Amino acid sequence: MKLSCREVRREEMRSGVSLELKLGVDPWVIKKTIETSDLGHLSRLLLAVDGVKKHILPKWDANRNESLHKGFQVCVWDCDTKSEHQLVFKQWASNGSYVLIGKWKKVFVERRVLNKGDQIGLHWDQTNSRFNFRILNRA
Incomplete structure (x- = not known):
């Protein structure tokens, strides 16, 4: 049985065991400097193709990878504010770019x-x- 993001967090808090990644290496394998296009009315965060292919897609099963063109809902945990948000992860068919869309601008x-x-x-x-997700540096 697959637990929702919220259920996993509740179980973690109930058990007193943190599942948050804590390593001696930098876990932020995808780093992005925010551009004007990431802030606009399209409400999307454009991600580098090579980073997604190297660090994300290999961790996903075939069903999830096959759904990329349609897009699917993903949980995004804001490590700074300890809050969880739902976005849609998608690959644009026109140019193969990967994006987080939905309420990106608002949340x-x-x-x-x-x-x-x-x-x-x-x-x-x-x-x-x-x-x-984490803010690494402010401009």
Whole structure:
């Protein structure tokens, strides 16, 4: 039985065991400097193709990878604010780019007051089946 993101977090809190990634290496395998296009009305975060192919797709099963063109809902854990949000992960058919869409602008750009030049980090947390997000540097 697959647990939802919220159920995994509840179980973690109940057991008193943290499943948060803590390593001596930098877990932020996808680093992105926010650009004007990531802040606009399209409400999307454009991710580098090579980073997604190297660090995310190999961790996903065939069904998830086959759904990339249609897009599917993913959990995104904001490590700074300890809050969870739902976005859609998708591969654009036109150019093969990967994006996080949906409420990106509202729940990340506006809520976290992201600006052009800010650097963010992402990685796929396989244990909790979610992206982890953090603001690494402010412009």
